[in-house]
Amino acid sequence: MSKVETKAGENAMTETTTKNRSPLLRRLGVGFIRNILPLVLAIFTSGVLLLAMGKSPAFFYGEVLRFGLMGTGWQRSLVMLAPLLLYGAGLIVAFRGKLWNLGYEGQYLLGGVLVVGFAPFVMGSLPLLLGFIALILVGTLAGGAWTLLPAFLKARFGTNEIITTLMLSFVGIGITNILIRGPFQNVDVTVPQTQVMPLDTMFPKIFGTRIHIGILIAIVVVLIVHYVLTRTSFGLRLDVYGASPKSALHVGIDTPRMVMILFFMSGALIGFAAAVDMLGLWGNMRANWNPAYGSEILPFVFLARLSVLASIPFLAFYAVLATGGALASQDIGLDSHFILVVVALILMFMSVIEFIGMKRDLGQSYLPPTLRKALAKLLPQRKAGNP
Amino acid sequence: MASPDTHSPTASTPVLSIRHITKTFPGVIANNDISLDIERGQVHCLLGENGAGKSTLISILAGMQQPDEGLIEFEGVKTNITSPRNSMDLGIGVVYQHSTLISTMTVLENLMLGDTGSVRLDRKGASARLAELSELLGSKIQGSALASDLALGQQQQVEIAKAMWKGSKILILDEPTSMLTPQAISGLERSVARLKNQGLAIVFITHKLREAYSVGDEITVLRQGRVVKNISAEEMQRSSEEQVRSLVLGAMFGDDIDAAGKSEIAEEISGSVESHRVRPDKSFSGLAPALVLDGVSSAESMTETPVREASLQIYPGEVLGVAGIDGHGQRHLAELVAGQRKPSNGKVLLDGEDISGLGVRGRQRLGIRYVTDDRMHEGIVGDLSVAVNLVLKRIGAAPFWKYGRMNRSAVEEEATSLVELFDIRSPSVQTRAGTLSGGNIQKLLLARELTDEPKVVVFNKPTYGLDLKTVSKVRAIVKNFAGEGGSVLLISTDLDELVELSDRIILISNGRLAGEVRNDSPHTAERVGELMLGPEAA
Numbered sequence: 019m020s021k022v023e024t025k026a027g028e029n030a031m032t033e034t035t036t037k038n039r040s041p042l043l044r045r046l047g048v049g050f051i052r053n054i055l056p057l058v059l060a061i062f063t064s065g066v067l068l069l070a071m072g073k074s075p076a077f078f079y080g081e082v083l084r085f086g087l088m089g090t091g092w093q094r095s096l097v098m099l100a101p102l103l104l105y106g107a108g109l110i111v112a113f114r115g116k117l118w119n120l121g122y123e124g125q126y127l128l129g130g131v132l133v134v135g136f137a138p139f140v141m142g143s144l145p146l147l148l149g150f151i152a153l154i155l156v157g158t159l160a161g162g163a164w165t166l167l168p169a170f171l172k173a174r175f176g177t178n179e180i181i182t183t184l185m186l187s188f189v190g191i192g193i194t195n196i197l198i199r200g201p202f203q204n205v206d207v208t209v210p211q212t213q214v215m216p217l218d219t220m221f222p223k224i225f226g227t228r229i230h231i232g233i234l235i236a237i238v239v240v241l242i243v244h245y246v247l248t249r250t251s252f253g254l255r256l257d258v259y260g261a262s263p264k265s266a267l268h269v270g271i272d273t274p275r276m277v278m279i280l281f282f283m284s285g286a287l288i289g290f291a292a293a294v295d296m297l298g299l300w301g302n303m304r305a306n307w308n309p310a311y312g313s314e315i316l317p318f319v320f321l322a323r324l325s326v327l328a329s330i331p332f333l334a335f336y337a338v339l340a341t342g343g344a345l346a347s348q349d350i351g352l353d354s355h356f357i358l359v360v361v362a363l364i365l366m367f368m369s370v371i372e373f374i375g376m377k378r379d380l381g382q383s384y385l386p387p388t389l390r391k392a393l394a395k396l397l398p399q400r401k402a403g404n405p
Numbered sequence: 406m407a408s409p410d411t412h413s414p415t416a417s418t419p420v421l422s423i424r425h426i427t428k429t430f431p432g433v434i435a436n437n438d439i440s441l442d443i444e445r446g447q448v449h450c451l452l453g454e455n456g457a458g459k460s461t462l463i464s465i466l467a468g469m470q471q472p473d474e475g476l477i478e479f480e481g482v483k484t485n486i487t488s489p490r491n492s493m494d495l496g497i498g499v500v501y502q503h504s505t506l507i508s509t510m511t512v513l514e515n516l517m518l519g520d521t522g523s524v525r526l527d528r529k530g531a532s533a534r535l536a537e538l539s540e541l542l543g544s545k546i547q548g549s550a551l552a553s554d555l556a557l558g559q560q561q562q563v564e565i566a567k568a569m570w571k572g573s574k575i576l577i578l579d580e581p582t583s584m585l586t587p588q589a590i591s592g593l594e595r596s597v598a599r600l601k602n603q604g605l606a607i608v609f610i611t612h613k614l615r616e617a618y619s620v621g622d623e624i625t626v627l628r629q630g631r632v633v634k635n636i637s638a639e640e641m642q643r644s645s646e647e648q649v650r651s652l653v654l655g656a657m658f659g660d661d662i663d664a665a666g667k668s669e670i671a672e673e674i675s676g677s678v679e680s681h682r683v684r685p686d687k688s689f690s691g692l693a694p695a696l697v698l699d700g701v702s703s704a705e706s707m708t709e710t711p712v713r714e715a716s717l718q719i720y721p722g723e724v725l726g727v728a729g730i731d732g733h734g735q736r737h738l739a740e741l742v743a744g745q746r747k748p749s750n751g752k753v754l755l756d757g758e759d760i761s762g763l764g765v766r767g768r769q770r771l772g773i774r775y776v777t778d779d780r781m782h783e784g785i786v787g788d789l790s791v792a793v794n795l796v797l798k799r800i801g802a803a804p805f806w807k808y809g810r811m812n813r814s815a816v817e818e819e820a821t822s823l824v825e826l827f828d829i830r831s832p833s834v835q836t837r838a839g840t841l842s843g844g845n846i847q848k849l850l851l852a853r854e855l856t857d858e859p860k861v862v863v864f865n866k867p868t869y870g871l872d873l874k875t876v877s878k879v880r881a882i883v884k885n886f887a888g889e890g891g892s893v894l895l896i897s898t899d900l901d902e903l904v905e906l907s908d909r910i911i912l913i914s915n916g917r918l919a920g921e922v923r924n925d926s927p928h929t930a931e932r933v934g935e936l937m938l939g940p941e942a943a
Contacts, residue, residue: 250809251801258797261786267745268775268783269797270765 052375053321057335060363067359073350081349086342093228099337100232101295105311106319106329107243108161108287114247114324115260115280117172121183122288122312124190125164127303129157129289131194133296134212134303135202141219149219154293161289162282164190169281173274179281191308198305215301221294232298237330239290244326256280288312314340314358317365336361418481419444420574420606421466421497426475428461435461436472437630443575447638448597448607450621452614452653455843455872458630459610463577466608467499468492493519498568499577504560505567508553512563515552516570538566541603542596556730556937558589565596576600577608582616586900586934594620612873614653618646626656633657682924683905684884687722693757694718695892696742696773696861701751703737703916710734712741713916714751719861724883724893726907726924728900728933734916735896736778739863742894743775744768755861769798772860776850776867778896780843784850787839791831792820794838795853827852828878844875851882861892868902880906904929912936 065075085091105126112119119125133153140156141149168182204213221230247253259266259276266273291311296303318336322328343357419442428436436458443449453459464470466477468486477484479495486492492499506515517531532548539546544562555563561581568576578597582590597620601607611617617624622641626634634656636649644652696719703711712734719725729735740746741753744765753761755771763771777783785794796805796816804815820834829848831841838849847867854862864883868876883906887893896913897903903910910922910933920936922929 249811251806251811252809254793254800254811257789258786258800261788262782264779264783265786265797268743268765268777269800270744270769271800272764 048375052371053323056317056321056364056367056371059367060360063363063367064356064360068350071352073352078346078350081346082339082342084342085345085349086338086340090228091338091342095334095337095341096229096233097299098341099334100230100236100298101291102311102315102333102337103233103236103240103330104287104291104294106315106322106333107240107326108284108291109312109316109319110322110324110326110329111243111247111256111287112280112284113319115256115276117277117280117284118180119165119168119183119281119284120180120312121165121168121187121190121285123308123310124187124194125161125285125288126292126312127194127308128164128190128292129161130292130296130300131197131202131212131303132160133157133293134215134301135197137215137219137296138213141215146219150221150297153297154290157289157293157296158286159289161292162286164289165281165285166278169278172281173277194303195305198303204302210305212302212304215297217301220301221298230298232294236291236294239287240326240330243287247326314361317361317368321364321368419478420480422478422481423462423466424476424478426462426465426472426477428465428470428472434630436465438475439627439630439632440475441625441632441635443606443608444623444638445574445606446601446604447622448601448609448620450617450624451608451610451627452612452617452624452657453627454612454657455870456629457627459627460579461630462627463499463579463608463610466492466497466575466577468497493571496572496574497577498565498570498573498575500561500564500568500579500581502580504564506552506560506563508551510552511548512546512550512552512555513548515563516548516567519567519570534570535566538569541569541599542566543599544592544596556589558585558592561585561589561593562596573605575606575608577610579610580612581609582611582613586937587930588934590616614650617653618649624649624653626653628657681904681927682907682929684724684887684908686925687908689720689723689908692720692722695721695756696894697752697754697757698741699752699754701741701748701753703734703741703746704749706737709736710916712737715741715916715918716751717911717918719892719894721892722887722890723909724887724895724907726903726910727894727896727913727918728903728910728937729898729913730937731898733913735865735913737916738913739775739777739865739894739896742861742863743773745775765798772858774854774859774862776847776854776862776864778865778867778869780846780850781839785838785846788837790835791824791829791838791841791849792816792834794849795820795823795834798853799857823852823856827882844871847871847875847879851879855882855886859886859891861894862886863894863896865896866898867895868897868899900930900933903933 061079065079068075068078086095105122108125109119109122133156136156137153140152144152164186165183168177168179168186171177171182172179198212199210202212203210221232223230224234247256255266255271255276258269259271259273259280263273266276295309315333315336318332319329322332339360340357343360344354347354347356421441421443423439423441423443426436426439427434439458439462441449451459451462461470465472466486468489468491471485471487477486484495486495486497507518510518513528513531513535516535517526517528520527520531535546535548542562542565544559546559546562546566552560552563565576565578581593585593597607597609601622609617609620622638624634624636624641625632626636634652636644636652641649696717698715698717700714700716702713702715705711710733715738717725727735727738737746741748744760744763744767748761751761752759755768755773760768760771760773781787786797789797793816796819799805801809805812805819817834823829824831824834827848829841829852830845838846841849851867867883868879871879880902883893883895887906893906895903895906904924907924910924910929911918912920912933914937922932922936926932
């Protein structure tokens with residue numbers, strides 16, 4: 019009989035504890051598990067890998083912070099962040115419509131090469147501000163234009179855009195290299211590359227730092243994109259289309275047009291990112307150069323739940339990790355690609371946690387059944403141990 | 406010595422006993438302490454609304470779900486039915502509501518799908534078994550016919566043969582009459598009677614009391630997962646249809662049945678001997694048609710039957726019913742009218758104006774509306790709120806949007822009034838629409854389509870899968886709309902519904918509109934049934 023009583027008491031207790039946990043706290047908890055935990059686990063696991071290679075994780079992460087944030091590190095990180103914000107927004111626009119634009123590298127490089135290729139003529143004939151606007155337009159339109167063919171095929175025939183964008187991306191990369199070795203080549207140097215933009219025709223720096231005005235432009239643009247996606251009728255149409263193209267058709271959304279617009283916006287923002295990167299940081303492009311930002315920031319836009327606003331802190335985190343990590347890995351005698359391992363681990367942990375999280379949304383537990391049963395057996399014993 | 410050995414089945418042991426079965430899903434108790442006995446040579450009817458727990462009980466017997474509590478005794482032996490395979494081996498055959506036949510295969514091939522054991526296909530043995538089953542069912546089943554060529558009643562006979570393929574002791578029929586013509590229903594009832602005489606136990610699931618009374622030896626009424634009434638075989642024999650009817654109605658609705666809905670629900674549940682038209686007969690002569698389809702075809706599609714040269718007129722205040730077996734071009738027909746699909750041929754006219762070139766938005770503004778049958782995936786966007794879903798077809802339009810920005814208070818105000826008007830049960834207008842019940846989602850769609858001056862409304866299977874109270878509400882809404890001068894294209898697979906609501910009924914078959922029956926005599930259902938059987942059956 020006493021056993022029954024304790025059981026009832028326990029039930030009452032667990033009930034009150036679940037009731038006491040406020041919805042806000044629970045949401046924060048879920049948010050942490052779904053969005054932050056993958057980062058924590060990836061950093062921890064990378065640390066274990068470093069240990070296994072005989073390096074000190076503490077030293078490595080210390081160096082990451084030192085180079086990524088301390089001294090002028092934060093400035094370098096912000097310079098890196100500027101194109102990433104626009105790039106991320108470009109990915110998010112397409113992904114929200116469940117259009118998988120994987121042609122980002124071709125779109126970025128084509129936009130970039132046209133900007134630096136035309137820069138000598140444009141900056142030589144136009145005042146600075148107009149020149150910037152013209153070159154940004156060039157990059158933006160080039161990036162957008164490179165999505166039009168896959169967009170049309172998707173809108174008209176429902177062709178799988180993953181394949182078409184990816185294939186066209188390789189074509190774009192090829193054209194970029196042809197341009198660098200052909201019409202845009204700086205014949206004064208032996209290495210195939212475009213002419214280097216003079217510093218005074220590039221974006222001005224802010225208050226004597228290394229940071230160029232690109233970061234301000236990027237923040238303004240992504241805030242506008244965020245507003246458009248979340249507050250306007252276009253944003254709602256996009257969400258309806260993303261949730262179900264069938265519903266979109268049913269409620270009278272012109273779905274082929276939506277596909278064209280989303281692809282173009284996506285490519286245009288990525289081209290914009292390239293223009294900001296060229297005009298702010300690089301000033302020229304070498305053959306076979308490819309920063310491949312897209313694949314590296316992919317996990318972060320998903321961790322941001324495809325919210326442009328939420329992508330800002332995640333991308334800032336990546337910018338610090340990448341800026342600091344590149345130098346830190348050299349510092350401890352590792353290849354600079356080690357940071358890609360961290361990114362890959364983030365992607366992996368995110369996928370696993372997302373998978374389990376979805377099961378939980380369907381009424382199951384985060385823990386596998388056997389583990390949960392084992393824990394459930396342990397827990398009451400502990401409770402009985404200290405009443 | 407005198408006590409019967411529980412391990413050897415005797416004539417008095419039920420073939421299947423369900424004892425205190427409970428099955429819960431997150432948030433619902435689907436089966437709550439259900440106990441039933443199923444006897445050989447008897448038809449046991451399970452009556453209950455959608456959501457009463459009938460489907461869960463079937464899936465437990467079919468081995469697809471395991472009960473949380475309780476036990477099942479098969480021929481007196483405690484048995485765990487752990488898988489569909491296990492269930493079939495026991496001799497439990499289930500005929501589901503939806504078709505499980507593969508349409509591109511022949512009947513014989515479909516039946517042989519479940520064969521196991523040998524590498525080589527035993528066609529000869531299968532043909533013999535089919536002949537045996539045809540004999541048993543009292544119907545001719547052609548083994549060489551393509552499944553897609555069969556009429557619905559024949560398809561069902563094949564489904565039954567499939568369920569009994571490996572020798573069946575219990576046959577479970579899930580709402581077997583819902584899509585059948587009156588002729589096919591009597592064919593089914595004859596087959597059921599023959600099987601019963603062979604000693605088979607039959608579980609017959611239905612929501613129509615008349616059917617339960619006519620085929621059932623025993624009736625069990627389920628409500629909200631519980632057994633609320635069991636009428637034993639002896640009791641059935643003693644009682645008149647009227648007595649059974651009042652017993653069942655009392656059990657199904659209790660005090661819940663309010664004065665307003667009582668007569669309609671009673672009518673629906675008891676499925677009066679012949680469904681009859683409930684709207685006044687009107688004459689449309691001298692009126693100009695509101696909607697005209699003139700030789701309209703839709704483009705060929707890989708997965709759906711297109712519409713071929715369809716012509717029809719609907720007058721203001723008229724309900725035009727479209728009867729037919731599901732998947733015969735109904736969806737394309739609805740989409741052609743709604744503007745979701747461009748006609749490849751022919752013209753669509755509204756009040757004499759050619760609107761063939763207009764899309765959904767343009768037609769929506771002119772008053773053409775479409776209540777889709779795919780409520781969950783096409784009708785609503787589950788992740789958006791009830792309020793936003795209610796204005797989803799007016800995105801960007803004033804007063805809900807101003808300068809491209811949503812006017813939240815205007816949307817909320819509209820939503821609140823629609824929720825009240827159409828009695829949508831939702832915690833708030835900000836609730837995610839996907840969390841509502843099927844009935845409330847349908848009310849949400851009706852609310853959205855029937856506001857802002859509707860003229861011509863396409864209802865595609867408007868009551869499919871809904872609970873009875875919502876069914877009668879939805880039908881009342883259709884009636885009122887036509888009563889106020891609206892034109893209705895009512896697409897349904899429920900013949901009773903069509904007879905109840907339509908002025909005229911046309912048949913759609915393989916994408917073509919064929920035949921027309923004026924709903925002016927008491928035998929409309931039979932006449933439509935004859936049309937469905939086609940000239941070759943006549």
